[in-house]
Amino acid sequence: MSGPAASVGPGPATRADHCVVALAECFRGDGEILANPIGTVPMIAGRLARASFEPDLVMTDGEARLVAGPVPVGVEAPDVIVEAWNPYRTMFDVVWSGRRHVVMGASQLDPFGNHNFAFIGDRRRPRAQLLGFRGAPGNTVNHATTYWVPDHSPRVFVPAVDVVCGIGTDRARALGPSGRFFELRAVVTNLGVLDTSGPDGRLRLRAVHPGVAPEDVQAATGFLLPMVDDLEVTRPPSAAERVLLARIDPLGLREREVRTS
């Protein structure tokens, strides 16, 4: 494999490598659904999952095409194989059918995984206007959702979000049967991995990246974060995955989003 690979070779795996692998693992077992990771690191992770242990995943080119193969991120890919047409209108059919797993960013997350990226402050005159609701309400109530937080901090992990875009476990449970398609798969951050196995569906620390202490994660979280008894350490990419990463992320873009500290 050629190219200026960021982490092929003898060097130790970076924090970004661990984040990519942790996100890729979130797609394990998904089979033939639309894997829709949004953002650079999630996109690299999704393409890695498909190129290795989850080959049936369907992925977009970021616009109206579903494309095959380990399409590189951040560079022109002249030999992309188009599988199908998937304009925005079709995407909503996919979302509402449940055949999708999205990875979204989050400006705020609360202890139950309620999510905000719409605005900070009051709806009538927000302190900071962010993305708007986008597709978060529809995504979370219809299919699997994973969040990616590249800067785990008390500003993101807050006791209460300013507005709920994607719904958390408490709100999904309150819906009764209408919440049956909800699944908050995981929250992957630059410090570790959270799941929803805490008391009453609260977020709980399941794994840390190497070099991160659980106290570090708690200090970067604005609420009391439970921890599993057998805390895991996320795994590095395998040798085969490193080769794939060099093809999928030839510019090493993941290292720009996550610094090894």
Next chain:
Amino acid sequence: MPDKRCTEDEVVAELADGMTIGIGGWGSRRKPMSLVRAVARSSLRDLEVVSYGGPDVGLLCATGKVRRVVYAFCSLDSIALEPHFRRARQDGTVETFELDEGMMLLGLQAAAWRVPFLPTRVGLGSDVLEHQRDRIRTVRSPYDDGEELVAVPALPLDVALVHLHRADAAGNGQYLNVDPYFDDLFCRAAARTFLSVERVCPTEELASNGPLQSMLISRLWVDGVVEAPFGAHFTECVPDYPRDEEFQRAYAAAARDDEAWAAWRARYLDCGGHDAYRDAAGLR
């Protein structure tokens, strides 16, 4: 067939204060910018704008045309957040009706089908519903499941403004890029629709411009056709032209302060109609 060709200013003359205007395209892609600029230059006010938002929304907010924005996002794509829209929101100068992207689709579809709402699971549990119970209600399934669903209200438009690649003089419109977005729905949800196009061509040419499926909108839905080469500039209108990223960066930077905005406005808005804009932006 009727000849519906007209100018941007003739379209603006058909609009009135307080109207609900739907604008096609998505983010910073295939936006009817020559029509939007004509509205921005006019004396119109208190508009309600329904859009998969991009610089259309930002420009109309920055020029004080907007009372309320009905939106799910407002983005320049390569610049994640529309800075002029952000400024209007943070200054509290526009109201909003916040929607999920799919809810907007359903609201337009309901209006197009002349039904008061369409049911969906989208919004359940989310504050898009809980914070806007005055505007969005729920409905219980009349069937045995008895499930409670969101009744997305119809979003009827007084006028839709849409930019396509080609049309004939009668308003048969054609898109030549990879995504129709929701342009046909905007047309069908509107009492009146005005298309701008890169080029008006003879009807018999349409079928040879692209596959049959590219002929998105029939003249049934169209009231006026404006020929506007570079009419979507600076947004993307491939295959005719890509997004003008440099121009877009300058537009975004003009949200920095009043002085920067005044300079941008003088150069690209108050310069006059679309021909003057093309001269100012070097689009020949």
